[in-house]
Every structure is written in structure tokens, then in C-alpha cells.
Ligand code: FES
């Protein structure tokens with residue numbers, strides 16, 4: 001049979017296979033699921049940050065025409081009494097206090113927007129009317145918003161089960177930090193606030209539940225990054241047997257971490273569908289999303305640094321107050337602890353460091369992972385520290401980075417606290433490429449000229465390493481994560497040689513339907529157009545852990561490659577049999593098994609698949625069909641890294657920051673599709689710049705969310721984003737089957753400190769060394785004004 | 790409740806529809822829920838995000854800011870009506886080729902606004918594109934490839950080149 005031309009799919013910037021449906025309006029997002037006879041659910045939400053519920057009167061709402069049911073905690077608790085926390089973080093001694101997280105408020109509301117009652121009606125307008133008819137009598141209580149105030153003596157108590165509002169105390173220690181601090185040439189103390197953010201995927205959360213009373217089966221369409229985790233948590237929290245639950249996360253309009261958690265909204269749609277015998281749909285409004293969907297970040301960090309007079313950091317001590325919000329969300333306790341503390345020394349060789357994290361409850365929306373999750377908090381802290389040290393010892397921040405970097409020949413590199421071993425890296429290579437791209441020497445000369453002309457211009461750096469490819473299950477278990485972090489792939493080669501792939505990770509913008517097809521196309525010698533990738537449906541796909549922590553390419557892709565190798569191994573036996581030679585006498589070249597020495601004698605995967613399905617002429621011991629599955633549990637995390645450089649001008653009159661240039665050099669190991677990689681970096685940088693300059697979830701002292709809509713919460717528009725200049729170095733992961741490392745979070749992690757460092761560099765002639773984010777014009781202007789008086 | 794409903798007739802993507810709606814029904818909900826045209830999305834409740842952008846009588850509008858009754862007698866064009874005669878619209882092709890979308894949720898709104906931009910000026914500068922996209926929010930792309938997509942679409946329109954046929958694969 002003729003042999004196809006070799007595929008060059010892997011590593012090529014091919015356009016995406018998911019796009020035709022999305023650009024023609026034929027995507028299937030959860031809110032697009034319209035089932036016959038479906039009822040609409042809506043929630044009555046708390047107008048108070050903290051209050052006792054005196055009474056709830058549902059009678060008027062229940063009597064309203066078209067209302068099918070009105071429910072409070074008392075009605076639903078028999079179905080679900082609490083939202084499970086899947087990451088009861090370890091290393092907390094006996095301090096961990098996981099407060100009960102009721103699906104509807106149980107006697108008390110603890111944050112603005114907490115759901116108090118559920119209304120189900122025949123249509124959205126009727127449901128909205130009925131929400132207004134539920135009368136709740138509240139007795140307001142004092143609220144506490146600030147993380148340190150929450151654990152101060154006399155603070156209002158949020159949960160009786162968590163005295164002092166403390167959720168946990170967590171520590172990691174490496175070396176002798178106090179000793180090194182005592183002997184340091186220079187010491188710096190600084191407090192940094194990593195503000196609260198709202199993920200804001202353009203699609204809010206939605207759920208549609210369809211319970212079948214005859215079979216006891218339920219199908220739930222839900223906006224999820226990890227449908228199998230949702231299925232498991234639904235089963236554990238409601239008692240519906242896991243095999244009776246089908247979770248479908250079809251097209252999902254962005255996640256950024258906020259669609260990892262399991263929320264009451266989807267659970268209560270299942271409850272109502274079971275109760276009423278009709279499908280029930282629920283779709284968040286944006287204002288509702290801003291109070292009901294997990295927020296991110298929200299750290300206050302106190303830092304002490306010791307360094308030599310050359311700027312070599314000898315000691316780093318961090319005490320962080322991290323808010324979980326009012327209740328412990330699905331993965332919340334792991335984010336400010338393990339995902340933050342392990343990577344506390346970043347790309348630097350800091351032999352003595354310790355980190356202490358105090359998890360606190362406040363009267364705010366629960367927090368959870370937000371793009372980067374823990375690693376941006378560490379990177380921002382460390383990159384600010386490097387610049388503060390550089391200023392203190394009077395050296396160029398580039399040289400201080402270089403001095404402190406883990407060097408190329410130190411890999412694999414074990415961090416001081418012993419938790420991580422960085423797999424591979426060449427941090428100076430990325431730094432040098434970034435410096436070369438901006439022409440650093442000339443850039444500094446230009447800055448001098450501009451400064452001489454009275455302009456406030458600054459150059460900011462950020463070098464980072466992140467923990468990606470989450471992760472070895474043994475590590476996940478040791479950290480208290482209630483699940484393994486392997487992933488899965490099934491490759492089904494059809495009789496005609498076309499392929500369907502089932503992956504346990506989930507795509508909600510990342511483009512796996514394309515990049516994963518590229519992996520399989522290379523491994524099996526096929527065209528990308530011949531490979532379909534299925535994800536997001538627990539009835540179709542074998543168990544999998546979903547997408548977060550930049551794990552899809554590394555873990556899901558790794559599983560896929562291993563499954564592809566199993567296909568190849570079986571097909572090789574068939575090919576040898578068909579070619580009537582010994583297995584050792586054929587080899588895989590480009591896209592087919594070829595007889596050594598006579599490469600024209602060849603069999604492709606489609607040839608072998610056809611024989612495997614005909615099944616009458618197979619070698620002894622080879623079973624029919626060509627389908628393989630692999631479960632890949634990585635031996636280590638992967639550690640992407642890079643350096644970003646930002647050039648800004650700050651308007652002296654207005655305090656406004658203009659980004660003049662932005663260069664990002666990232667190393668994510670092997671690159672499957674450069675165009676998709678760049679897209680991930682673009683979007684990540686936009687979110688990171690936004691944290692530096694604009695975004696902040698703001699509460700007043702009573703716990704009202706003041707930034708509760710897109711009018712008040714400033715996500716970037718096209719007109720404020722600079723043109724981004726991207727580049728890369730390639731340092732493959734030595735242990736990942738594909739050599740890949742992950743790129744989904746790099747842009748967000750790196751860009752925030754690059755921008756803030758640039759602004760601080762711009763303001764340094766005025767004697768300003770730190771301003772907390774976001775660097776909005778009014779705040780910067782006030783600092784400039786104060787410095788000039 | 791029936792007596793409060795109002796009759797409207799609207800032409801959507803060239804097809805006439807007669808419906809009765811509650812006066813408070815938004816155009817976007819009418820398109821999605823009554824006509825089943827779910828390609829037009831809802832991303833906010835304050836008119837900020839532009840995910841719901843459609844073209845009404847030749848002018849791009851946010852369909853969450855318009856009542857269905859206000860569209861009585863109008864011609865409405867949605868993302869479902871962009872491709873014609875079995876071929877992609879130049880704007881669709883631009884978004885596909887330049888990776889102008891990731892999750893795709895904002896995309897229908899961006900494409901409809903881009904159609905408007907290019908009808909007003911088929912050769913806009915980068916800054917003109919960024920400014921004209923002021924009313925559309927994307928959380929995934931950082932906008933860079935959206936700008937490229939609009940430029941590519943403009944080039945296709947100006948050249949008069951035939952666009953790709955629906956059903957074209959990625960060709961790799
Ligand atoms: S849904 Fe219309 S502007 Fe957001």
C-alpha cells in the first residue's frame with residue numbers, strides 16, 4: 001500500500017481544529033443546552049457581609065404563579081449538607097480547621113452574596129420575580145475583611161469551629177534562616193500585599209441537571225475544568241452513586257482556576273431536578289459570578305531578607321497571611337501553602353529560607369486557585385525582593401539576578417526546604433536572550449537621556465521558575481490533595497486508520513483538540529485531520545484529573561504519547577507479520593514500519609489497523625483491534641522558567657503607567673504548536689499586567705463587594721494592552737515523555753513583577769521604593785506627590 | 790401573563806420570524822431562547838463585555854442592551870449568518886488563521902464588531918482596531934491575535950480573494 005507523506009505536525013503552528021464550530025456559532029457551551037421542559041433556578045443572596053438569619057419567609061415566593069419550589073438549607077441538607085474540601089493541606093500539625101461550607105446559608109451568612117435560598121420556576125423571568133418575593137430578616141454582625149485583622153484579638157468570630165478565625169498555620173524551613181539573617185551584610189524588611197483578584201472568565205458558571213427518577217441516573221452539564229473531579233465530589237457529597245452520574249463539560253468559556261471548584265450551584269440544580277422531576281438549569285449573571293465564584297490571591301506577606309554586600313541573598317523569611325474567604329473552597333488550602341511555599345526561592349540558590357503561612361477566614365467570597373495559584377504570590381515577592389536588594393547594595397538588578405541564579409550545572413537542583421527537585425534549566429540563557437532582545441546597554445542609555453529630560457521611565461525584570469505538570473500522585477497525596485495527579489489517554493484506531501483519542505484533561509481555550517492531535521499524528525504517522533480528540537464527558541472518557549497547574553501537555557500529553565507507543569508496539573508485530581519478516585527486521589521511519597534495508601517495503605498504522613480489525617491474519621498472541629490506554633503518573637513536576645522585561649513611562653502629572661515595550665522569553669521545553677504557545681503567553685501576560693496595574697477586588701468594612709461588576713472591576717481592554725514581543729529557549733524536561741513543561745500560567749506569573757519593578761525603577765529617582773498593587777494612576781500620583789514635598 | 794405579551798416580526802440572517810415576547814425580553818434572550826440561535830453569548834449584565842454583539846439594520850449593537858420589541862421590523866445578523874454560500878466570512882477566516890480565539894466565548898461578539906469595523910474602514914491601523922474594539926472584552930487572548938485577525942480579514946476583503954470553504958480541515 002502507498003505510504004503517506006511524512007507528517008510534520010508536531011511543532012507546527014497549525015490552526016485549531018476546535019475553531020470551525022466556535023467561529024460559526026455552533027459551539028455548545030453549558031448555557032446553550034436547552035432541554036425540553038427545563039425549569040430555571042435562581043438564588044436569593046445575602047446583602048450583608050456577616051449577619052445572623054432571623055427568619056426566612058418563602059410563602060409569597062412559593063405562591064407566585066409559575067414557581068415550582070423555594071428551598072432553604074433546612075430543605076436541602078438531607079441531600080447535601082456541605083461542600084467538600086478536596087485539599088485538607090498537610091504540614092499544619094493540629095491547626096487545620098476546615099469550617100463546614102453549607103450549600104445554602106445555615107443560620108448565618110458569612111459573606112456578601114452567599115446563597116440563602118434557592119428558587120425554581122418555569123422560566124427566568126418568573127424565577128427573578130420570585131427571588132424578590134423571598135423575605136429574609138437579618139441581624140447584621142460586624143464583619144472582618146483584612147487578613148491580619150481577622151486573626152487579631154477581638155475580631156468578629158466567623159466560625160465557632162475556627163477560634164480566632166485561623167484556618168491553619170503551615171511552615172516550611174530550609175537551612176538556618178535566623179542564623180544567616182544575623183550574619184548578613186545587609187538586611188531588608190518589607191511588607192507586600194498581593195491583592196484579591198476575580199478570575200472573570202468571559203463565560204460565567206452554569207449548570208443544567210437532568211435527573212431520571214426511573215433509573216436514578218443524573219446528567220449534569222457544568223462549566224468545569226475537571227469533570228471527573230466534579231463527578232467524584234458530587235458522588236461523595238450527595239450519595240448519588242458515582243456510576244449513575246454523568247458530568248459533561250463541553251465547550252467551556254475560560255476557567256483560569258475558577259472552574260476547578262465544586263460549587264453549591266451545580267449541586268442544587270441536581271437536588272431540584274431530583275425533587276421536581278424536570279431538568280433544572282442555572283446560569284450565573286456576571287454580578288452573581290463576582291460574588292459566587294471563587295476569587296484568587298489575597299496575601300499579606302512580611303518579608304525579611306539578608307544578603308551579602310554584593311547582593312547574594314543568604315536568608316529569606318516570609319510570613320504570609322492568606323485569606324480563604326468565608327469558607328474552605330475545593331482546593332483552597334493547598335494554594336497559599338504548597339503551591340506557594342515550595343517555590344519560595346524561585347530560580348535562585350537561597351540556602352536558608354523559611355516560609356510561614358497563616359490561613360485565615362474573612363467575610364469575603366471563598367478563594368481558590370487563580371491562574372498561577374500560589375506561584376505568582378511567590379514570584380512577585382521574590383522579584384520585588386531582588387530589586388530591593390539590588391537598590392540596597394547599589395547594583396544592577398540584572399547582575400543581582402545573575403549572581404543568585406541556580407546555575408546550569410546545578411541541575412537537577414534540590415531546593416533548600418527539600419520539597420522540590422528542579423528538573424532542568426538554564427536561567428541565564430533566557431535572561432541573556434531577553435537582554436539581547438531589548439538591547440539592554442542602549443536601553444539603559446536611553447533611560448538616562450529620558451531621565452535627564454525629566455521623564456519617569458523604568459525598566460523592570462522578572463525571572464521565574466514555576467511548578468507545573470501537577471504532578472506525581474505520591475507528592476499530591478503527601479501534600480494532602482485528595483486524589484492522584486496522574487492522567488490518562490485512550491487511543492482508538494478505527495479500521496480505516498482514522499483515530500479517536502480520549503483524554504482525561506480538559507480544554508477550555510488551550511486548544512488540546514489540536515495540540516493533542518499533533519502529538520498522535522506524529523507518533524502514528526497520520527495527518528492531524530485524521531485524529532479527533534474527545535474530552536469533558538465522563539461517560540465517554542476514562543477517569544482523568546482535568547486541567548489546572550499547567551498539567552495538560554505534560555501529564556495528559558505524556559499519557560497520550562505513552563498510549564501511542566503502545567499502539568506502535570502492537571502494530572509493529574502486525575506489520576512484521578504482514579511483511580513476512582521478523583519484528584527486529586523492521587523499523588519505524590517517519591510514518592511507517594519499513595523493512596531495514598528495503599524501506600519501500602512498508603506498512604502504515606492504517607494498514608495494521610485494518611488487519612487488526614479483520615483479525616483473521618494476526619501473528620500468534622496478538623488480539624484483535626487496535627486500541628490502547630495509558631495511565632501516566634509523572635515521576636516529578638516540570639519546571640518552566642524564563643525572564644520578562646517591561647519598559648514603562650509613568651506620567652508625572654497623572655500617575656498613569658504606559659507600557660512602552662514588553663519582552664517575554666519563556667522556556668517551556670519542547671513546543672507542540674508555537675502559535676498556541678504564544679496565545680497562552682499573550683493571555684497570561686494580559687492577566688498579569690492587569691494585576692500589576694488595574695485589577696482589585698475591593699470590599700468595604702461591612703463586607704460589601706464594591707468591585708462587583710465589569711463596570712467596577714477593571715479587566716484589560718484591547719486599547720490598553722501593549723504589543724507583546726515573545727521569544728523562547730528550549731530546555732526539555734529530562735523526565736517528561738515529550739520533553740514538555742507547560743505554558744498556561746507562565747505569562748501571568750512573570751508579568752506582574754516585571755511591570756511593578758519597571759514602575760518602581762521609573763519612580764526610584766524620587767526615592768520611591770515600593771507601592772502596593774494595583775498601581776492605579778491615583779495611587780501612583782499620590783506617591784509622586786508625597787515624594788516631591 | 791399572556792395579555793402582556795407583544796407580537797414582533799424580525800428578520801434574522803435573512804429568515805423572517807413572527808413571535809410574541811414579554812416586553813422586558815432582551816434581544817439576546819430572544820435570539821438564544823426563542824430562536825435557538827445560541828451563537829450569540831451573554832458575558833455580563835451591565836453592557837460591558839460585547840459578547841452579545843450582533844448587527845441590527847447594518848449597525849453593530851449589544852443585543853443585551855436592546856429589547857426584542859425594539860427589533861420589531863429590523864434585519865438582524867448574528868454569527869450564524871456570517872458564512873455565506875458555503876464559505877467562511879473573511880472575518881471568520883482571519884480569526885481562525887491568526888488564532889484570534891481561545892475559549893471562543895467572546896468570539897462571536899468580536900467577529901460581529903470586526904465586521905462592522907471593516908465595513909467602516911477595510912484598512913484600519915492597529916490602534917484603530919484596538920480603539921474600535923473598546924466595547925468587547927476577551928479574557929483569554931490578550932487581544933494581540935485578535936488585532937492580527939482583523940488585519941488579516943481586512944486584507945482578504947481588500948484583495949477580493951475567495952475565503953475557505955466550510956468543512957475545510959486544518960490541512961496537516
Ligand atoms: S452581554 Fe451584552 S455587553 Fe455583556
Ligand code: FES
Nearest residue numbers: 891895927928929
Ligand atoms: S477567547 Fe476566551 S474570552 Fe476571548
